[in-house]
Amino acid sequence: MRAIMDKAKLNISEINDMKADYCLGNLSPEDTSLFEKSIVDFPDIHNEIQQIKVNLFKVDASNFNEYMERKARNVSVYVNERLSSKTIKINWLKKPYLIAASAMSITIILFLLIFNKNQNTIQDYTVNGTIEKTIMNIIEKNINNEQDLLSINNDYSFKNHLLGYEDNIYNDSGVLEDDILYDEIIDFTNISHKQLNYLLSDNSLSYVFKDIMNEEFINYFIEEIENETFN
Amino acid sequence: MNTLALTLTDDKQIITSFKSGSIETASLAFVKKYQKFVYATAYRYLNDYDDADEISQEVFIKAIEKIKDFRGDSSLKTWLYKITVNLSLSFIRKRKLKNIFTFTTSNLKDYQKESRDEYYEADKPIIYNELNEVFANAINTLPDKQRETFALRYFENMTYEELSVLLNTTVGGLKANYFQAVKKISQKLKNEGYHG
Numbered sequence: 001m002r003a004i005m006d007k008a009k010l011n012i013s014e015i016n017d018m019k020a021d022y023c024l025g026n027l028s029p030e031d032t033s034l035f036e037k038s039i040v041d042f043p044d045i046h047n048e049i050q051q052i053k054v055n056l057f058k059v060d061a062s063n064f065n066e067y068m069e070r071k072a073r074n075v076s077v078y079v080n081e082r083l084s085s086k087t088i089k090i091n092w093l094k095k096p097y098l099i100a101a102s103a104m105s106i107t108i109i110l111f112l113l114i115f116n117k118n119q120n121t122i123q124d125y126t127v128n129g130t131i132e133k134t135i136m137n138i139i140e141k142n143i144n145n146e147q148d149l150l151s152i153n154n155d156y157s158f159k160n161h162l163l164g165y166e167d168n169i170y171n172d173s174g175v176l177e178d179d180i181l182y183d184e185i186i187d188f189t190n191i192s193h194k195q196l197n198y199l200l201s202d203n204s205l206s207y208v209f210k211d212i213m214n215e216e217f218i219n220y221f222i223e224e225i226e227n228e229t230f231n
Numbered sequence: 232m233n234t235l236a237l238t239l240t241d242d243k244q245i246i247t248s249f250k251s252g253s254i255e256t257a258s259l260a261f262v263k264k265y266q267k268f269v270y271a272t273a274y275r276y277l278n279d280y281d282d283a284d285e286i287s288q289e290v291f292i293k294a295i296e297k298i299k300d301f302r303g304d305s306s307l308k309t310w311l312y313k314i315t316v317n318l319s320l321s322f323i324r325k326r327k328l329k330n331i332f333t334f335t336t337s338n339l340k341d342y343q344k345e346s347r348d349e350y351y352e353a354d355k356p357i358i359y360n361e362l363n364e365v366f367a368n369a370i371n372t373l374p375d376k377q378r379e380t381f382a383l384r385y386f387e388n389m390t391y392e393e394l395s396v397l398l399n400t401t402v403g404g405l406k407a408n409y410f411q412a413v414k415k416i417s418q419k420l421k422n423e424g425y426h427g
Contacts, residue, residue: 016406016407016410017406019410020384020406020409020410020412020413021409023413023417024385024413026385048414051417052413052414052417055417055418055420055421055425056413056416056417056420058362058420058425059362059366059416059420061385061386063363064363064366064367064386065267065386067363068267068270068271068274068386069267071270071274071280071283071284072266072267072269072270072271072284072287073266074284075262075266075269075270075284075287075288075291076259076262076263076266078284078288079258079262079288079291079292079295080258080259080262082288082292083254083255083258083292083295
């Protein structure tokens with residue numbers, strides 16, 4: 001506004017450029033003085049401007065700005081909250097050792113998942129509380145279908161005996177058939193006689209669940225049965 | 232309160248702070264400095280305080296995410312203004328689509344009027360007064376270019392040269408727009424009985 005200030009009066013173009021700011025009271029005192037001195041030469045514009053000034057007399061930009069400032073004051077709070085959660089993620093990615101640790105964790109998890117893949121079934125059974133039923137169903141199915149468990153051809157009767165034998169049956173060598181059966185199961189599963197008894201005779205796997213070894217046995221046993229390795 | 236953030240008032244300092252990794256301090260200073268500007272701009276487009284609040288947050292989140300790439304070809308204010316307008320316009324388009332499926336036209340008008348009345352009634356005792364309400368309404372009924380010229384010049388004290396870049400309009404055109412806006416607001420205030 002320096003050039004304008006040095007002038008004696010404003011021309012019409014300069015008046016038009018400045019009249020809005022004049023109406024709103026946004027000119028400097030020097031410019032206001034110059035504007036008022038110049039406007040008298042243009043009565044139409046003068047009248048128009050006076051009307052506008054009267055109507056805008058009560059308008060206050062600072063009051064309105066203060067209002068908007070108050071309305072907007074929570075923006076910084078919300079943005080800060082949202083950024084905080086994002087910053088944590090950014091910081092994580094910035095730390096090389098954290099990336100290495102994350103990669104290692106993922107590798108371990110993947111390894112465990114693959115390693116335990118075949119245990120999912122047993123875990124599912126356990127979770128659903130159906131493990132006992134499942135094992136017994138598999139065994140009973142084999143027995144009740146009169147299949148030769150462990151490929152032993154015998155004339156079994158599947159009643160009343162713990163493995164469905166009705167009578168003690170001996171093979172040609174005079175060995176009790178159910179002993180043979182037991183031995184073969186034990187060979188396949190590497191379990192103890194006692195464990196097998198718990199599993200098959202009591203029909204109560206609660207014994208088996210009492211220690212981890214027995215649980216591992218059940219996993220193995222189910223796998224073997226489901227994979228039909230006993231046939 | 233992060234006191235260091237309060238000392239960051241210059242745009243160059245804020246950008247440098249961002250680039251040096253002081254994200255939290257820089258963000259706080261950045262948002263504090265421009266929150267009123269962004270909020271007011273969003274409100275002029277959206278005519279709804281809650282929506283303006285939502286968009287303002289989005290603007291700052293986006294700006295902070297991208298600020299490291301800010302080349303400084305324009306001022307931060309200009310950059311923020313463009314982001315705000317773009318997001319507001321996008322929001323309006325989505326809102327229109329949403330309204331087509333959720334409201335009839337008459338219901339929508341009733342809803343908007345109701346929301347606005349509720350807001351004014353709730354806030355009036357604290358700070359808002361009737362004149363400012365009429366003033367705000369008068370501004371928001373102006374054509375887009377006149378409204379933006381008026382608001383940015385009157386409330387943000389932006390120069391015509393800055394506005395020229397921002398609104399892609401000649402300085403002469405802006406001066407004419409500004410006076411037209413002032414004239415219409417003046418008339419509106421007069422019609423509402425607010426004249427000296």
